[in-house]
Amino acid sequence: LRRAWDKEIRGHEATRRAWASEVAAHEMIRVGWEEERLQLVRDREEWLREKHGEETRRKAEDERVRAGFGWESLRAEEHCLRHGARQYSARISNVPRVYDPVQACTETAVEIHGRKIASPSWCEDRGCNGVYGHWTVDYSEPTCVTHFDAFKDKGCISETGLRRIESRLENLQAGDNWRDMCSSTPANFRHLHFESPGMCEHWGKYGVWGIWEIEDREC
Template sequence: MGRKCNFSPLHLAILVLGIISAVLAVSRLTNVASRPAAQARIRDEWDNEIHAHEALRVDWARERNDVEALRADLQREKVEWDRERLAQVERRQEEEVEWDKELQAHETLRADWARERDDVEALRADLQREKMEWKRQRAWEKRRKEDERARTRAGFRWEDLTPDQRCLRHNARGYTARLANVPRSYDPVQACEETTIEIPGVNIKGRPLKCEDRGCLGVFGHWIAESGESICATYFKTFDDKGCTSPGSRRRRIQSRLENFQYGDDEHKMCSTTPATFRHQHFPKPDTCDSGILGVWGVWAIKDENC
């Protein structure tokens, strides 16, 4: 079997043109065969056509070689393209398998999460129930302890209420009492702080201002009576005009001896907290206090335009 040659339309056109030229040349040669000059001219034309035909055949051969080379390149590219497409298909199949695995793993994880969420919700519900039960028990225990403490506190009582020997300040005196009937299981200082007092005839009531634990002697509460203490009710009676404090000062010195002052009391505290009223003015305390052989004196520097 011979080799099959492929010719392009251009090649076929050139071949047909050559055949027609040859036929015309033969016809012309027949008509002028009797003329040598015409024969020579025809022979030259024939040779030219042969050369042109040979050149055309060479071009055809070159083009055929180019076509074969192009066909080989296309074949190689096709093989390479098929190989790449096969590789892409394989990679895609591998990716799909891997993706299916990831989907399965994700679904498994979601199922685990759902179970964990249900477990957490169940645990939260249990904890809520336990918390409510714990609060209920705690409230009950608190009420029980409060009731028990209230019954215990109901038995507490203050004994031996005793006034201090000295006054604290004007019309104020300290009192002390011992808290009795405190059981060993009860903190004595806390019992003192929680127990109130109210005694007729003594102007003190409520809880102690301070609690003092004296060990075996017991716990003692301290109060301050702010009124009704006649022994601490110091006062100023006679007010002496000592003249201007200095020329141009517009101040006049007034002094008065502190009355009802008890020996041993703090002179400064008693004097500096005793009010006075004179010259139609009320003063909550003296400006200064002076001590002397004859007693304690309150001193005021009041306004006076005549000074």
């Protein structure tokens, strides 16, 4: 019985040692995995630092290049576009070959009449002749500011309940499109505001006239 007991004890001891050895092996594997995980974390952090540094350098270089963009031959159109507005154009310059000139056009500011405009109204690629920016400037263009004066009451329009008002368009420059200028010119009369006439007519030597037909209880 004693020998059987000793044999069982030795068996348990062998099992314990085997279990301890297996636990130690698993611990080594776990430690190895943890070290690999930590290394992956360190590698990712290093990659993120390098990526951030690269992006910072690229952004700084991009800003340096864009700071060199400019406009040459800024030109105002001879005729007004509409009431109070004129178009301007210029060619984008100092754009490196590796940079898209159309993109450069859309990103480059210009100063017109002392006011900075962040980007063109649109950009036009003219091939070998370059890329041009176009702006619609609706301020500080006094020769484009047409107006109506001396509103004439032409009386009631028969059985319509409407009264006809006429006024000559003033400050219209030679060569400007009279329809565009007249139809975009606002007016104020009889305590009313109108963004434009109801109709525009060109009456030869008598000039361009705006016409309004307004509701009137007396008609």
